[in-house]
Amino acid sequence: MDWGFIFDVSARSLVGQEAIVYALAAIGLNVQFGYTGLLNFGQAAFAAVAGYGLATTVATFGLPFWLGILIGFAGAALLALLLGIPTLRLRADYLAIVTIAASEIIRLTFRSSTLRDTFGGSNGLTGFTNSFFDLNPYEEPMGFGPWTFGSREAWVLTVGWVLVLFACLIVWALMRSPWGRVLKAIREDEDAVRSVGKNVYFYKMQSLAIGGLIGALAGFMFSIANAAIQPDLYQPTFTFFAYTILILGGAARVFGPVVGAIIFWFVLQFLATLIESGVRADIFPFSLMTTTQVGPVRFMLVGIILILLLVFRPQGIFGNRKELVFDVR
Amino acid sequence: MRTLSKAVLGLLAILAVAFLGSAPALAQEADETIGGVIRDDRDPVEGVTLTVTDADGAEVGTTESDADGRWRVPLPAPGEYVVTLDVDTLPEGVPPPAEPSITTNVGGNQDRSVAFRLGEPGREPAPEPSPRDDAEAPVEGAPGAEVETEGEALEEPGGTATARPAQVWQLLSNGLRFGLILGLASLGLSLVFGTIGLVNFSHGELVAFGAITAWFLNISAGIHLLPAALITIVLAAVFGWAQDRGFWRPLRNRGTGLITMMIISVGVLLLLRFSYLFIFGGERQQYRQFVIQSAMAIGPFRWAPRDMWIMGISTGLMIVVSLVLLKTRAGKAVRAVSDNPALAASSGIYVDRVVTNVWVVGTALAGLAGVLFGLIQSVDYLMGVRILLLIFAAVILGGLGTAWGAMLGGILVGILVEVSTLLIPPELKNAGALAIMVIILLIRPQGLLGRRERVG
Numbered sequence: 001m002d003w004g005f006i007f008d009v010s011a012r013s014l015v016g017q018e019a020i021v022y023a024l025a026a027i028g029l030n031v032q033f034g035y036t037g038l039l040n041f042g043q044a045a046f047a048a049v050a051g052y053g054l055a056t057t058v059a060t061f062g063l064p065f066w067l068g069i070l071i072g073f074a075g076a077a078l079l080a081l082l083l084g085i086p087t088l089r090l091r092a093d094y095l096a097i098v099t100i101a102a103s104e105i106i107r108l109t110f111r112s113s114t115l116r117d118t119f120g121g122s123n124g125l126t127g128f129t130n131s132f133f134d135l136n137p138y139e140e141p142m143g144f145g146p147w148t149f150g151s152r153e154a155w156v157l158t159v160g161w162v163l164v165l166f167a168c169l170i171v172w173a174l175m176r177s178p179w180g181r182v183l184k185a186i187r188e189d190e191d192a193v194r195s196v197g198k199n200v201y202f203y204k205m206q207s208l209a210i211g212g213l214i215g216a217l218a219g220f221m222f223s224i225a226n227a228a229i230q231p232d233l234y235q236p237t238f239t240f241f242a243y244t245i246l247i248l249g250g251a252a253r254v255f256g257p258v259v260g261a262i263i264f265w266f267v268l269q270f271l272a273t274l275i276e277s278g279v280r281a282d283i284f285p286f287s288l289m290t291t292t293q294v295g296p297v298r299f300m301l302v303g304i305i306l307i308l309l310l311v312f313r314p315q316g317i318f319g320n321r322k323e324l325v326f327d328v329r
Numbered sequence: 330m331r332t333l334s335k336a337v338l339g340l341l342a343i344l345a346v347a348f349l350g351s352a353p354a355l356a357q358e359a360d361e362t363i364g365g366v367i368r369d370d371r372d373p374v375e376g377v378t379l380t381v382t383d384a385d386g387a388e389v390g391t392t393e394s395d396a397d398g399r400w401r402v403p404l405p406a407p408g409e410y411v412v413t414l415d416v417d418t419l420p421e422g423v424p425p426p427a428e429p430s431i432t433t434n435v436g437g438n439q440d441r442s443v444a445f446r447l448g449e450p451g452r453e454p455a456p457e458p459s460p461r462d463d464a465e466a467p468v469e470g471a472p473g474a475e476v477e478t479e480g481e482a483l484e485e486p487g488g489t490a491t492a493r494p495a496q497v498w499q500l501l502s503n504g505l506r507f508g509l510i511l512g513l514a515s516l517g518l519s520l521v522f523g524t525i526g527l528v529n530f531s532h533g534e535l536v537a538f539g540a541i542t543a544w545f546l547n548i549s550a551g552i553h554l555l556p557a558a559l560i561t562i563v564l565a566a567v568f569g570w571a572q573d574r575g576f577w578r579p580l581r582n583r584g585t586g587l588i589t590m591m592i593i594s595v596g597v598l599l600l601l602r603f604s605y606l607f608i609f610g611g612e613r614q615q616y617r618q619f620v621i622q623s624a625m626a627i628g629p630f631r632w633a634p635r636d637m638w639i640m641g642i643s644t645g646l647m648i649v650v651s652l653v654l655l656k657t658r659a660g661k662a663v664r665a666v667s668d669n670p671a672l673a674a675s676s677g678i679y680v681d682r683v684v685t686n687v688w689v690v691g692t693a694l695a696g697l698a699g700v701l702f703g704l705i706q707s708v709d710y711l712m713g714v715r716i717l718l719l720i721f722a723a724v725i726l727g728g729l730g731t732a733w734g735a736m737l738g739g740i741l742v743g744i745l746v747e748v749s750t751l752l753i754p755p756e757l758k759n760a761g762a763l764a765i766m767v768i769i770l771l772i773r774p775q776g777l778l779g780r781r782e783r784v785g
Contacts, residue, residue, distance in 0.1 A: 039588065039591075086767070086770075086771045087767075087770070087771075090770065090774070092588050092591075093528045093587070093588070093591060094770060094774065096528070096591065097528065097721050097725070097766075097770075098766075098767055098770055100718070101718055101721065101722075101763040101766055101767055102763075102767065104718055104759075104760070104763060105760045105763050105764060105767075108756070108757055108759065108760040109757065109760065111756070112754060112756050112757055113370075113754070113756060114754045114756070114757070235714075236714075237599070240595050240598075240599060243592065243595070244596075247592075293607050295606075296603040296604070296606040296607040297603075297607060299599060299603040299606075300599070300600050300603040300604055300607065302596075302599050302603075303596045303597065303598070303599030303600030303601070303602075303603065304596070304600055305596075306592070306593070306595065306596030306599065307593055307596035307597065307600070310589050310592055310593045310596065311580070311585070311593065314589060
């Protein structure tokens with residue numbers, strides 16, 4: 001059992017790209033669900049639309065990278081509009097079903113072989129990140145200790161964490177403004193807000209859009225970090241993990257999603273490496289678990305963590321019990 | 330109570346007759362067989378002639394691929410055999426394989442699979458079950474890297490641009506078969522919502538539970554599929570009972586809110602699905618019996634014998650459930666609790682017991698539906714995912730909270746999913762059903778049979 005190796009790999013995941021992507025997705029979800037109480041189960045769709053917007057613009061149509069980013073954002077905003085206009089009047093459980101259905105429709109469309117020429121079918125697209133890496137100022141690997149990264153990866157992580165901080169700044173600024181207060185009021189009692197004359201529908205739509213735009217950042221980072229985009233990465237499981245992270249860190253807190261993402265991926269990576277080393281070193285008998293079964297085990301753990309969190313500590317690590325979205329029908 | 334007991338006995342009798350009576354009619358097992366699926370890209374190709382000869386060149390058997398593209402030839406003994414595809418029998422527009430003959434060795438008691446890649450060099454896959462080439466080792470950061478093979482291609486006719494009448498009837502046949510099973514699977518979700526208001530996201534995994542449990546009983550324990558299915562139903566019922574008594578009821582008693590319970594059910598979904606991946610593995614598997622059958626023509630419809638039994642069982646169970654709900658006191662209690670739990674409790678009904686009954690019956694039916702799905706598709710750990718959204722579509726179309734809504738919605742969604750392939754590409758047929766669901770929620774949220782109530 002090489003503890004040094006286990007520690008190194010796990011430490012890297014504290015700042016790794018999964019943490020960035022899911023932190024951004026969870027921050028977006030925080031705006032929608034944590035602050036406004038919208039049960040959006042389609043966050044994966046926002047990330048997918050943005051990522052495909054970028055990838056298609058650059059890889060399929062050969063247009064500039066920044067135009068791709070713009071189109072990705074526009075796509076996410078359009079999706080928020082399309083999703084929101086019909087569904088924001090629905091109750092939480094119906095909204096959840098509709099958003100998850102929409103997310104799957106979008107994924108299936110991106111995956112379809114009919115549109116393979118545009119979207120790459122089930123294989124997805126590659127070759128759209130050159131402009132991004134052209135801006136890379138890092139020449140050599142940098143870092144210290146276990147956090148030594150190659151120049152490309154270091155650039156991705158730098159940009160990613162800057163975006164995360166930027167998103168947190170936006171959320172912080174928004175939520176201490178009067179606009180943010182209206183959102184929180186909507187979460188607590190929609191009818192009261194309506195009775196004061198606020199257009200609840202518009203506020204919800206704006207919340208959905210802003211959360212979706214931050215989710216778009218997640219889609220960008222996901223595709224750039226992998227230098228590829230594939231439809232099957234944007235299944236409902238993506239959204240479920242984002243929810244777990246959000247609840248773990250504490251909904252309705254600015255840094256909750258970030259801390260949640262870091263801890264989540266650290267624990268997952270640590271356990272995966274630990275168990276795999278254990279299986280290799282015969283500490284866990286091979287009959288109990290093979291190395292290919294290590295993956296499912298840690299995702300089973302995600303389910304258990306989500307259940308335990310919700311049953312025993314729904315406010316997560318940093319959350320405030322008084323600001324909980326739950327226990328509201 | 331007596332009427333309920335009679336109903337349960339009647340139900341068991343129907344099941345027993347169905348399962349035992351179908352055994353001689355459906356048994357089709359040879360010790361060694363050779364077979365496969367003929368596919369053109371993802372669409373199964375029907376009516377292709379395949380000939381099997383032994384090492385000396387003597388013909389052993391010949392057959393045609395059925396509506397699902399499947400074919401199988403029984404063999405007299407293990408040994409080397411040559412399978413030849415008659416390219417003249419390929420439908421037009423389907424490219425021939427690079428090699429029309431494949432030589433393979435068949436071991437004792439082996440059901441060898443042979444694949445003809447139309448348009449590409451023919452190659453032999455590993456013996457059944459054919460492994461999928463998608464990721465089992467998780468990609469870092471990708472949630473489980475569940476790369477599914479979409480567009481099952483097991484239920485579609487060969488994709489042609491113009492719809493021939495025969496194709497429409499084939500689609501209707503498949504759709505009715507699928508829809509009846511879907512109706513069974515959806516009953517549990519709808520009734521649970523009706524009685525406690527919970528949208529149980531893990532319901533799809535209960536369906537997968539049935540399919541996978543039956544597979545373990547059938548393949549690992551070697552039990553024939555029919556008694557395995559009966560055992561699975563019992564196990565599923567116990568699972569449902571345990572879930573309610575051990576998990577959901579304590580949560581309700583704690584005062585856990587509905588949204589919290591819904592997200593908890595997402596956690597249960599993740600736990601169950603990845604447990605299945607852990608225990609069952611990432612490959613698709615088949616049951617040992619009743620899997621390969623050719624379709625027969627019943628009027629304009631085309632069904633295999635097992636399909637008719639599946640539809641018969643599903644219809645029979647739906648009728649029994651309807652009768653129980655209408656005629657028995659327990660059924661009346663379920664309807665009362667669905668309508669207004671507080672009022673039902675104040676009139677002396679034990680709401681908790683009713684809810685437990687609903688969980689037991691709902692999960693048992695879901696488990697059986699899983700076995701039936703496993704028969705017409707294949708068994709894999711992602712079954713729950715695939716079916717969940719269609720179940721949602723079914724219950725919302727029919728009316729969330731009513732049993733008849735679930736049954737009707739299931740049948741309609743099943744037919745819709747299949748017939749829609751006339752207009753949209755087969756890989757998007759599920760998307761079509763989901764789109765219908767979204768539209769229904771917008772224009773008539775209570776569905777076809779639901780009661781008008783606040784959905785927003």
